[in-house]
Amino acid sequence: MPDPAAPLDLLLLPAWLVPVEPAGVVLKEHALGIRNGVIAYIGPRADALRLNATEVRELPGMLISPGLINAHGHAAMTLFRGLADDLPLMNWLENHIWPAEAKWVDEAFVSDGTDLAIAEQLKGGITCFSDMYFFPKIACDRVHNSGIRAQITVPVLDFPIPGARDADESLHIGVELFNDLAHHPRIKIALGPHAPYTVGDDNLEKIRVIADELDAMIHMHVHETAFEVHQAVEQTGERPLARLNRLGLLGPRFQAVHMTQINDDDMALLVESNSSVIHCPESNLKLASGFCPVERLWQAGVNVAIGTDGAASNNDLDLLGETRTAALLAKAVAGSATALDAHRALRMATLNGARAMGIEAETGSLELGKAADIVAFDLSGLAQQPIYDPVSQLIYATGRDCVSHVWVAGKQLLHDKRLTRMDEHALTETAKAWGRRIAGQPELN
Structure with a gap:
C-alpha cells in the first residue's frame, strides 16, 4: 500500500467535484489528490490544504468529473x-x-x-x-x-x-x-x-x-x-x-x-x-x-x-x-x-x-485507488450562468469547448485547452492532405 503520508503529486481544487459513484453526488469545497497516477485523496478543501503536495492547482469555476x-x-x-x-x-x-x-x-x-x-x-x-x-x-x-x-x-x-x-x-x-x-x-x-x-x-x-x-x-x-x-x-x-x-x-x-x-x-x-x-x-x-x-x-x-x-x-x-x-x-x-x-x-x-x-475497477468514477482519469469543465462562462445544479448545467448548457484540462492515469494530456503531447497544427494539415487526396484534388506545393 502507498504511504498515505507521502506527498501528493498533484492537488486539484475545483468549484465542484462530481464523483459519479456514489450516484447523484456533487461535492463543493472539496479537493482531489493524485499520487503515482492514482486518486489518493478526496476530501474537504480545508483539510486538503494541510497536505503535502508537489503541485497545487486551483480550478475556480470548474467542475471535475471522471473522464x-x-x-x-x-x-x-x-x-x-x-x-x-x-x-x-x-x-x-x-x-x-x-x-x-x-x-x-x-x-x-x-x-x-x-x-x-x-x-x-x-x-x-x-x-x-x-x-x-x-x-x-x-x-x-x-x-x-x-x-x-x-x-x-x-x-x-x-x-x-x-x-x-x-x-x-x-x-x-x-x-x-x-x-x-x-x-x-x-x-x-x-x-x-x-x-x-x-x-x-x-x-x-x-x-x-x-x-x-x-x-x-x-x-x-x-x-x-x-x-x-x-x-x-x-x-x-x-x-x-x-x-x-x-x-x-x-x-x-x-x-x-x-x-x-x-x-x-x-x-x-x-x-x-x-x-x-x-x-x-x-x-x-x-x-x-x-x-x-x-x-x-x-x-x-x-x-x-x-x-x-x-x-x-x-x-x-x-x-x-x-x-x-x-x-x-x-x-x-x-x-x-x-x-x-x-x-x-x-x-x-x-x-x-x-x-x-470490464474496466470499472480501474476507471469511470472518481474513487480512491482508481486511475486519475479526470476532466475539468469550465462552467464560469456567460452561457452557464446562473448555476443551480452544475451537473444539469454540464449536460444541458455546456459544449465540449468548455473542456479545459484532461488527465489520464495522472498524466495531463490537455492543459488550458491545449494538447500536451500532440501537435494540433500538424494533425490538421495531415487531415487536409488526406481530404484532398480522397476528393481527387491536386496536392498543394
Whole structure:
C-alpha cells in the first residue's frame, strides 16, 4: 500500500467535484489528490490544504468529473468525415464507405486517422474510447504513444478486409495482440465481429470459444436497423439477438452496439445475459436507423453506455454533445420528462462505459485507488450562468469547448485547452492532405 503520508503529486481544487459513484453526488469545497497516477485523496478543501503536495492547482469555476468514455467508434474514419452524408445505412455502407475503404485504407490511413480521432476526443474530455477498425495493431501504437486509454476491438468479417485475408487471420491477429498487450496499463483488446449480417455461425462460434479462453470482451453492431432484423427473420426465422444467444455470445462480456430494435424477447435476453448496450443516438438519428429505448433498458437493469460511432456517420466525436442528445431523446422516446436525468446521463458517459468494457475497477468514477482519469469543465462562462445544479448545467448548457484540462492515469494530456503531447497544427494539415487526396484534388506545393 502507498504511504498515505507521502506527498501528493498533484492537488486539484475545483468549484465542484462530481464523483459519479456514489450516484447523484456533487461535492463543493472539496479537493482531489493524485499520487503515482492514482486518486489518493478526496476530501474537504480545508483539510486538503494541510497536505503535502508537489503541485497545487486551483480550478475556480470548474467542475471535475471522471473522464468521458466513448464506448463505440471507428477512430480512423475521421478521415472520411462528411464523405457520404444524408444516406440510409446500407446505401451509405455498400455504395460509398466500403468502396472508399477498399481504395484508401492502409496502415498510414489508420495511423493518421486514429491520431486525429484521439486529439479530437482528448479536446472534448474523452479519456477512454472503444475503437473497431482495420489494422488494430496500428491503432494500439497510436493509443500507446498518445497517453489515452482505449479498448481496441479487432474487426472480424466473413470476407477479406484491409489488413486481413479472412476471419481466421483477423482472429489470429486478435489473439496475438491480446497476449502481447495483456499487461498494458491503458489498452485492452476485444474481439469485434462486425454484425450478424456479415459474420456467419461458424466464425461466431470461433469467436465465442476464443473469447471464453481469453476472457475477452465481444463488441458487435446488433439490431442497428429494422431492415437488419426483418431480413434476418425472413431468411432464418430468428431475430439476430436470439441467434447470438443461441450461439452463446451474450453475457457480461458482450457489448451490443446500437440496439434500436428491441421487443420484449430481446429485453429478456439482455437482462438475463447481463449484456451491455452501447447507445449511439446521433448516428442512429442521422442514418434514420431508429431509437434505442434507453429508459426501458435502464429501468430493466441493463447497463447502457454511450458512443459517438465513427465521424463518417455522426460527424463528430463529441461525447458531451452525444450525452445531451441521449438525454433529450430518451425523454421523447419514453414519453417522460423524468427519463434519463442529467446525473444518469453523465453516469452513462462514464462509469457505464467502463463497466461495459470490464474496466470499472480501474476507471469511470472518481474513487480512491482508481486511475486519475479526470476532466475539468469550465462552467464560469456567460452561457452557464446562473448555476443551480452544475451537473444539469454540464449536460444541458455546456459544449465540449468548455473542456479545459484532461488527465489520464495522472498524466495531463490537455492543459488550458491545449494538447500536451500532440501537435494540433500538424494533425490538421495531415487531415487536409488526406481530404484532398480522397476528393481527387491536386496536392498543394
